[in-house]
Amino acid sequence: MTKPESKKSGVAVINATGKCATAGTASEQVNNGSVDPGCPDPSTTTKAKVMKQTSRESLHRRNTECEVYDDGTNTFFWRAHTVTVLFILTCALVYVTLLEETPQDTAYNTKRGIVASILVFLCFGVTQAKDGPFTRPHPAYWRFWLCVTVVYELFLIFILFQTVHDGRQFMKYIDPKLGVPLPERDYGGNCLMYDPGNTTDPFHNIWDKMDGFVPAHFLGWYIKTLMIRDWWMCMIISVMFEFLEYSLEHQLPNFSECWWDHWIMDVLVCNGLGIYCGMKTLAWLSMKPYQWQGLWNIPTYKGKIKRIAFQFTPYSWVKFEWKPASNLRRWLAVLGIIFMFLLAELNTFYLKFVLWMPPEHYLVLLRLVFFVNVGGVAMREIYDFMDDPKFHKKLGQQAWLVAAITVTEFLIVVKYDPKTIMLPIPFFVMQCWFLGIFLILIWTLWRFFIRDITLRYKETRRRKQEVPADWDRPLGNGSTGTPSGRSKLNGSSETLRQRRS
Numbered sequence: 001m002t003k004p005e006s007k008k009s010g011v012a013v014i015n016a017t018g019k020c021a022t023a024g025t026a027s028e029q030v031n032n033g034s035v036d037p038g039c040p041d042p043s044t045t046t047k048a049k050v051m052k053q054t055s056r057e058s059l060h061r062r063n064t065e066c067e068v069y070d071d072g073t074n075t076f077f078w079r080a081h082t083v084t085v086l087f088i089l090t091c092a093l094v095y096v097t098l099l100e101e102t103p104q105d106t107a108y109n110t111k112r113g114i115v116a117s118i119l120v121f122l123c124f125g126v127t128q129a130k131d132g133p134f135t136r137p138h139p140a141y142w143r144f145w146l147c148v149t150v151v152y153e154l155f156l157i158f159i160l161f162q163t164v165h166d167g168r169q170f171m172k173y174i175d176p177k178l179g180v181p182l183p184e185r186d187y188g189g190n191c192l193m194y195d196p197g198n199t200t201d202p203f204h205n206i207w208d209k210m211d212g213f214v215p216a217h218f219l220g221w222y223i224k225t226l227m228i229r230d231w232w233m234c235m236i237i238s239v240m241f242e243f244l245e246y247s248l249e250h251q252l253p254n255f256s257e258c259w260w261d262h263w264i265m266d267v268l269v270c271n272g273l274g275i276y277c278g279m280k281t282l283a284w285l286s287m288k289p290y291q292w293q294g295l296w297n298i299p300t301y302k303g304k305i306k307r308i309a310f311q312f313t314p315y316s317w318v319k320f321e322w323k324p325a326s327n328l329r330r331w332l333a334v335l336g337i338i339f340m341f342l343l344a345e346l347n348t349f350y351l352k353f354v355l356w357m358p359p360e361h362y363l364v365l366l367r368l369v370f371f372v373n374v375g376g377v378a379m380r381e382i383y384d385f386m387d388d389p390k391f392h393k394k395l396g397q398q399a400w401l402v403a404a405i406t407v408t409e410f411l412i413v414v415k416y417d418p419k420t421i422m423l424p425i426p427f428f429v430m431q432c433w434f435l436g437i438f439l440i441l442i443w444t445l446w447r448f449f450i451r452d453i454t455l456r457y458k459e460t461r462r463r464k465q466e467v468p469a470d471w472d473r474p475l476g477n478g479s480t481g482t483p484s485g486r487s488k489l490n491g492s493s494e495t496l497r498q499r500r501s
Helices: 004-008 027-029 042-064 082-099 104-130 137-160 166-174 204-209 215-227 231-248 260-289 302-312 328-354 362-387 397-416 427-471 486-490 495-501
Strands: 009-013 021-023 068-069 288-292
Touching: 082 104, 082 362, 104 137, 137 362, 137 397, 166 204, 166 397, 215 231, 215 260, 215 362, 231 328, 328 362, 328 397, 328 427, 362 397
Parallel strands: 068 288
Antiparallel strands: 009 021
């Protein structure tokens, strides 16, 4: 019976063909032209590289993901209630069919049928859809918003396939007040922060800008910071959107604002304060201990109330490290994320312009609430897809739908009002944008192509300079090694005798 130690007696060698091989004895190594006892096995080397890369990736995930302690208590709140939901749904349909008298109003029945179809789909999705990356406050909550995303995308597709007149008049089925052209509010005009001509209230221009959109800006950027989880990306998106407002104010009067409204009230006060509060919240969430215990396992009432409150906080936390300059793939991905964010922001203004919805309408607010709930899931799925492509081999479902919704909204804007979209941009604005795109392109070529080629060339040149110095180094018998032949491969005869012994 072979001993376990004998399996380790084989030494990696180089055979006559120049490939690595394993021999059992030292004599076989000498007869076959052995040169390097440290030549590794290819399979062992591959396994070692894979294990090293896996350990590096797992170490990166451990550094960015918090530790979670959970007692695993599965209460009634967490169980799947598929049979219960099916029973309630069946009872509701039986009631409508047998006990309720169908109204004779065709329009009312059409609306009620569409709403009932959507509710049945939501019931199916909440109980049967695939779970996303978030589990708090409940996985069914995020499955619900996934189904709402599908419904909203189907609604946009329906609007896209209508004529401009029919699409705008269809909005009356949702709210009879819609379908009427509305004037846009101009935020520009008199831009004096202190108006000496108005003796009663010289600061009236500032107070006129203090409407409901000021807290909305702050709250919006606070939530966006929780989604993106990076200070630099948030500031870039905030500043870039102000440049977009400057560039497109000839298309929408709503973009026309005073300079202090752009840079002081928006960027510094509303957006900046929201980003600051969001980063403070991110710091607290990254340091918060995540120890979960079942509600009935907590003895005190105070602990139970605290546990219920913390049910609406994340189950765990992952620190986003975008690292856009690490490789070309991540750089292009970050540029794509910034572009989609800016496009979604622009769609908010253009959609209500082409569909004739006032800014204070509840549909505009519902759209913002919708993106608040689905945007965080989409950003987490995008980050997981970028950070761990081996495990997340495809883009997440919510991220896919959000990207499709953003593109569909833009296509609706292009179809419903192409004249506004195609208004020529001022020449000096075009020059600024072309200059910015050119600088980004030049930096991309230098960082990921020219710089890498230069570093690779320097490394190759350094290695070529080091190799002759190693060959000229004296061997054990005082002779100098040559760059080719058996003497370099196996060393001198004295070295072979030492190896045999």
